[in-house]
Amino acid sequence: MASIERVKVTQILDSRSNPMIEAEVQLTDEILTRATVPFYESTLLLGGFKQHDKWPESQDFEKINRIIGPELIGKNPTDQTGIDNCLLQLLDGAVNEELRAIGLAVSIAVCKAGARVMNIPLYEHIANLARNKTLVMPxxxxxxxxxxxxxxxxxxxxxxxxxxxxxxxxxxxxxxxxxxxxxxxxxxxxxxxxxxxxxxxxxxxxxxxxxxxxxxxxxxxxxxxxxxxxxxxxxxxxxxxxxxxxxxxxxxxxxxxxxxxxxxxxxxxxxxxxxxxxxxxxxxxxxxxxxxxxxxxxxxxxxxxxxxxxxxxxxxxxxxKTVEKFINKTTCNSPFLKVKELLIRLCIRKKVETEGExxxxxxxxxxxxxxxxxxxxxxxxxxxxxxxxxxxxxxxxxxxxxxxxxxxxxxxxxxxxxxxxxxxxxxxxxxxxxxxxxxxxxxxxxxxxxxxxxxxxxxxxxxxxxxxxx
CATH class of the missing domain: 3.20.20.120 (Enolase-like C-terminal domain)
Known part of the structure; x- marks a missing residue:
């Protein structure tokens, strides 16, 4: 079965010209999937203050790709739970989901890749993951x-x-x-x-x-x-x-x-x-x-x-929640903490619109x-x-x-x-x-x-x- 060969995260624009995360997952059989996630809509609350500074920079994504990518190479794209748990570990178990737009984009891209490997529609693959036997139009x-x-x-x-x-x-x-x-x-x-x-x-x-x-x-x-x-x-x-x-x-x-x-x-x-x-x-x-x-x-x-x-x-x-306690951590001796520290910097500089939810x-x-x-x-x-x-x-x-x-x-x-x-x-x-x-x-x-x-x-x-x- 095909495995993950490459993972790449980058920034594109959403429909309102705000920054958006795009994740790209390529498998060993050349299957390529992409997923996008807007991350500007939820305001990061830091000590009670909204942050409205700069957008993420390209070098930030390069660092993220060097850390997250290698951790997923060789993994089975149909193992959605395993990969999502891996992404959660890479984010050091962060509860504040504002730090996880990048992980979500990768998660969705992996889900799409899993459906392609199984040669079934994406909605059917999702139903199988949830063990749901009845498909319903909303x-x-x-x-x-x-x-x-x-x-x-x-x-x-x-x-x-x-x-x-x-x-x-x-x-x-x-x-x-x-x-x-x-x-x-x-x-x-x-x-x-x-x-x-x-x-x-x-x-x-x-x-x-x-x-x-x-x-x-x-x-x-x-x-x-x-x-x-x-x-x-x-x-x-x-x-x-x-x-x-x-x-x-x-x-x-x-x-x-x-x-x-x-x-x-x-x-x-x-x-x-x-x-x-x-x-x-x-x-x-x-x-x-x-x-x-x-x-x-x-x-x-x-x-x-x-x-x-x-x-x-x-x-x-x-x-x-605030992420002040994470910012105050000045020593990051593991790749996991470095990823989280980098994601925090990304979120602080992101363009946002509404309150953190x-x-x-x-x-x-x-x-x-x-x-x-x-x-x-x-x-x-x-x-x-x-x-x-x-x-x-x-x-x-x-x-x-x-x-x-x-x-x-x-x-x-x-x-x-x-x-x-x-x-x-x-x-x-x-x-x-x-x-x-x-x-x-x-x-x-x-x-x-x-x-x-x-x-x-x-x-x-x-x-x-x-x-x-x-």
């Missing part, structure tokens, strides 16, 4: 209205999504999503004017909508106009950590600097708002409804409406025990390896949770398409049906469904629990 969660800190409108919440749960296939779900997207554009033009259909980062409309309730009303109208009432539900990505203050209140007017504080509310009041939206609109999923440390209100909301509504933990299942299986386990939410948002680049992604998904499913695969801003990789099918996640969030990097994932999913033919199963209304735990 329900796409189209982010069609952008708000929060990512848009210059009055919307407090970061994103509003539509999920075509009433479709019979993924291709039909895409058709439903496009129909609503175009109807929504028409509704926005009619209400706000011809120039009101600006597009945000995620491909959603970032119009001058005056409030979250108004945004939900627009979505309901667009769904009705498309003739899809009852077949499409709504999801909200609140990103509540963005408007949570040191006084432990939520400022619904956080976009207005130095405001009078009249729109600051408690977690209990915010919970009541969510419950009113669920009562009035077909809301089936709420992501990041509270601050990442607000376990109490997460638990209460899940207890009160979790049976009928998916409460998605993203920031909650994150564990931002690192999803790890340990945080999933804690949330399960606290019954704080009932769904996992899986962003692979926050986990660190393919093996850990599989572990987090299996743990979530065993707890009866839903699992939503998610892209990261700027990524150009379609790996999450194969991952979502292979692990039978049931749902996937990768932006609106707009922008080429979003289309790449949707296109790959349509190709997978065509390959599966009559064996293709669409999650549909079972998007929260498409299969039994495996």
């Amino acid at each position: 329900v796409p969660a189209f982010n069609v209205i952008n708000g929060g800190s990512r848009a210059g409108n009055k919307l407090t919440m970061q994103g509003f999504k539509i999920l075509p749960v009433g479709a019979c296939s993924f291709r039909e779900a895409m058709d439903m999503g496009m129909r609503i997207y175009f109807h929504l554009e028409a509704v926005i033009k009619t209400k706000y004017g011809q120039d009101a259909t600006n597009i945000g980062y995620e491909g959603g409309f970032s119009s001058s909508i005056q409030g979250d309730n108004e945004a939900l009303g627009l979505l309901k109208t667009a769904i009705d106009y498309a003739g899809l009432t009852g077949k499409v539900v709504i999801g909200m990505d609140v990103a509540a950590s963005k408007f949570y203050g040191t006084d432990k209140t939520y400022d619904l007017n956080f976009k207005e600097k130095k405001n009078d504080g009249s729109q600051k509310i408690s977690g209990v009041a915010l919970k009541s708002i969510y419950k009113s939206y669920v009562a009035e609109y077909p809301v089936a999923s709420i992501e990041n409804p509270f601050n990442q440390d607000d376990w109490e209100h997460y638990s209460n909301l899940t207890s009160e409406i979790g049976e009928g509504v998916q409460i998605v933990g993203d920031n909650l299942l994150a564990n931002p 690192i999803t790890i299986p340990k945080m999933v386990e804690m949330a399960i025990n606290k019954k704080s939410c009932n769904a996992l948002l899986l962003e692979v680049n926050q986990i660190g390896s393919v093996t850990e992604s599989i572990e987090a998904v299996k743990m979530s499913k065993l707890a009866g949770w839903g699992v939503m695969a998610s892209h990261r801003g700027g990524e150009t990789e379609d790996f999450i398409a194969d991952l979502s099918v292979g692990l039978a996640m049931g749902q996937i969030k990768t932006g609106a049906p707009c922008w080429s990097e979003r289309h790449a994932v949707y296109k790959k999913l349509m190709q997978i469904e065509e390959e599966l033919g009559l064996e293709a199963t669409y999650a549909g209304a079972n998007f929260r629990k498409p299969v039994e735990p495996y």
